[in-house]
Amino acid sequence: MKETYVFIGVSIANLVSKEMIRSMNEDTIIFAMANPVPEIMPDDAFEAGAKIVGAGRSDFPNQVNxxxxxxxxxxxxxxxxxxxxxxxxxxxxxxxxxxxxxxxxxxxxxxxxxxxxxxxxxxxxxxxxxxxxxxxxxxxxxxxxxxxxxx
Structure with missing residues (x-):
């Protein structure tokens, strides 16, 4: 059973792959906050199946700042x-x-x-x-x- 529902990143660029997102629960929430390059680009996270994605950058939806x-x-x-x-x-x-x-x-x-x-x-x-x-x-x-x- 897939048990990962949330990823909150405040670390380094490109740490999370699409494959990692695919291995998570289908309703996964991703907050990739590394700046200027997040742990995974929001478009890639959505494409891999994340339900909600936020980032620390102003050029993406759900900016957390x-x-x-x-x-x-x-x-x-x-x-x-x-x-x-x-x-x-x-x-x-x-x-x-x-x-x-x-x-x-x-x-x-x-x-x-x-x-x-x-x-x-x-x-x-x-x-x-x-x-x-x-x-x-x-x-x-x-x-x-x-x-x-x-x-």
Missing amino acids: NVLAFPGIFRAALDVRAKEINKKMKQAAAYALVELIAKDDLKPDYVIPKPFDPQVGPNVAAADTGVARIEITYYDELEKVKKIMGK
């Missing part, structure tokens, strides 16, 4: 005068990113929002972390972005 979280985290930290950026803030940012893609919109090449989606920054900034020294709301800004996006 800290640019998704940190502008919003920094903005929120400054706005609420947080004394630190802690694990809870990073987790809240991750959950805010997950909530940006509606279940009906999920596709193998769209499980992670694009870094420059105008909803990313405000949603990450609005994530509740419980570390605010002053209370603010991003509701108005979120509503403006939703209006622009037609949501």
Whole structure:
């Protein structure tokens, strides 16, 4: 029985072959994060049967990059005068990113929002972390972005 479902690479270029992907479970998820050349090129991973593929490069779908979280985290930290950026803030940012893609919109090449989606920054900034020294709301800004996006 094929038991490998996920590969998360943060190592070196061309480490994973199509044959390795074929030996994995049919619903395998591949995050080949080596940069600039990933462990396996996304097109090759899909061709070999991976269900979902992400990379660290901006020229491929499902780019995993800290640019998704940190502008919003920094903005929120400054706005609420947080004394630190802690694990809870990073987790809240991750959950805010997950909530940006509606279940009906999920596709193998769209499980992670694009870094420059105008909803990313405000949603990450609005994530509740419980570390605010002053209370603010991003509701108005979120509503403006939703209006622009037609949501």
